[in-house]
Amino acid sequence: MTVQFTDADREREYSPSSCIGGNYAPFLQAYADLSAHALDRHAVRRDLSYGVEPRQKLDLFLPAPDDGAVAVAGTPRPALLVFIHGGYWQELSKDQSLFAAPGALAEGAAFAAVDYTLAPHATVHDMALECRTALRWLHAHADEFGYDPSRIVVSGSSAGAHLAAMAGLRSWADDADLPAGLPAASVLVSGVYDLLPLIGTSINDALSLTSADVTAISPLRMSALGAPPSVVCWGEIETGEFKRQSQAYADVLAAAGALTDRFEIPARNHFDVIIDLTTPGTLLGDACLAWLRAPR
Numbered sequence: 149m150t151v152q153f154t155d156a157d158r159e160r161e162y163s164p165s166s167c168i169g170g171n172y173a174p175f176l177q178a179y180a181d182l183s184a185h186a187l188d189r190h191a192v193r194r195d196l197s198y199g200v201e202p203r204q205k206l207d208l209f210l211p212a213p214d215d216g217a218v219a220v221a222g223t224p225r226p227a228l229l230v231f232i233h234g235g236y237w238q239e240l241s242k243d244q245s246l247f248a249a250p251g252a253l254a255e256g257a258a259f260a261a262v263d264y265t266l267a268p269h270a271t272v273h274d275m276a277l278e279c280r281t282a283l284r285w286l287h288a289h290a291d292e293f294g295y296d297p298s299r300i301v302v303s304g305s306s307a308g309a310h311l312a313a314m315a316g317l318r319s320w321a322d323d324a325d326l327p328a329g330l331p332a333a334s335v336l337v338s339g340v341y342d343l344l345p346l347i348g349t350s351i352n353d354a355l356s357l358t359s360a361d362v363t364a365i366s367p368l369r370m371s372a373l374g375a376p377p378s379v380v381c382w383g384e385i386e387t388g389e390f391k392r393q394s395q396a397y398a399d400v401l402a403a404a405g406a407l408t409d410r411f412e413i414p415a416r417n418h419f420d421v422i423i424d425l426t427t428p429g430t431l432l433g434d435a436c437l438a439w440l441r442a443p444r
Contacts, residue, residue, distance in 0.1 A: 159349050161389035164306070164338070164418035168385065175419035176240070182247035182423070190253060192246075193293075198285035199278065201265055206282055207242050209249045209259040210293060227299035227440040228258040229426070230286060230331070232279055232315075234306030234338075238267040238354045248303075251426025251433065257440035258295040259426075260286060264311070267354040272343065272365050276314040277323060283315055287330050301439045302331040302376075305422035309339025313367040313397070318374035321364065333408070333439045334378040335425070337432065338390055338418050341397040342368040345389065368397055372404035379409045379435045383416035390418065409435055 153161060165172045186192075186209075193208040211226050229252045233245040242261040252259040264270070264278040283302065290297035304312030316334050318325050344362045346352050363369045380398040382391055391412070401407035413421050413431050426440075427433035 153345075155348055158345055158389075161387045162340075162346060162349050162351060164387060164390060167387055168417050168419070172419050176244065178420070178423065179240075179244040179247055183244050186246040186249040190249060192249075198262075198282045201278075203241075203263045203265040204278060204281070205242070206260050206262045206286070207246060208286075208293065209246075209253055210295070211253055211256050211258060224442045225290075225294060225296035225299075226257045226442070227301060227332075228260060228286060228290075228295040229436070229440055230260045230262060230283065230300060230302045231425070232262050232264070232302065232304035232308035232311045234304070234308040234422075235266070236351055236355075237272055237275055237307045247423060248425040251428070251437070252440060255426070255437055255440050256442065258293070268356065271361075272310075272355060272357065273361070276311055276365060279311045279315045280323060280326060283326060283330055287327055297327075298329055298332060299439075300331050301333045301335065301436070303335035303337070303425060303436060304339070305337045306339060306418065309336040310341060310343075310367065312336055313339060313341060313375075313378075314365065316376045316378070317367060317370055317372065319371065331376050334376050335432075335436045335439070336378060336380045336394075336397070337422050337425070338382045338386060339380075339394060339397065340390070341393050342366045368393070368400060372400050372406055375401060375404055375406040377408045378406050380407065381409075381411050381413060381421075381432060381435070383418055383421035384412055384414050385417035387418075411435075 195205045233240045242263040245261040249259040262282045264275045302312045382394040398410040424430040424432040
């Protein structure tokens with residue numbers, strides 16, 4: 149059930165920077181710096197088109213050797229971690245979303261960062277369809293690049309967690325289901341899973357959501373039956389609403405038999421929590437990397 153707030157309270161609760169004094173620019177710079185470091189150290193297939201629109205592109209890192217060769221018979225193909233960035237559906241891009249690539253590669257997994265068309269040039273519904281199209285493209289090209297199509301894990305932060313959750317839901321009214329087993333798992337970090345409370349906030353200025361829109365694009369208002377095994381987590385330094393929404397969606401997934409873990413990450417805020425995505429020895433990193441390690 150949606151908590152009732154004054155307009156000012158709701159604005160604050162859905163402004164994650166309110167927990168850190170309002171300035172989140174240093175965290176965006178950290179994303180960019182770490183992503184640039186990943187590009188310097190690792191080979192990457194940049195700007196692969198999964199559709200015809202300018203933002204329908206992705207970057208793909210493959211474990212060495214970066215030749216897409218099929219593994220020796222009997223050797224499992226690597227898993228693929230797909231990351232969908234946040235930014236309230238209206239900022240950031242894949243170019244600041246490559247920071248988890250080195251950690252995935254260190255585990256012998258591939259990594260892809262997905263771009264999608266931002267508001268106001270696309271609706272949230274359109275963005276979710278784009279992310280589903282990107283997953284279909286990655287699944288269809290698994291043989292070409294040499295990763296395992298049955299071990300594609302989707303992850304996302306904030307708005308990206310919403311899109312990752314939407315990508316894994318079945319029985320869309322206006323889109324065919326993804327191939328069976330796609331994605332193999334979801335790692336959802338600090339997401340927004342019910343968009344209704346955003347109406348009336350400044351966040352909606354670019355999104356133009358109406359109450360009629362939210363049922364079809366809010367995971368909390370959709371069936372989770374058939375959803376992939378999912379991890380749901382959030383930072384300790386988050387607003388009450390971000391924590392409540394994560395807990396509520398974890399409850400929905402648990403009822404559908406699709407929740408594998410939920411947890412709060414101490415001393416992390418809405419912006420730095422995702423940097424741990426593939427860092428071993430961290431709560432989030434260990435939970436994510438468990439899906440990427442080769443089966444024994």
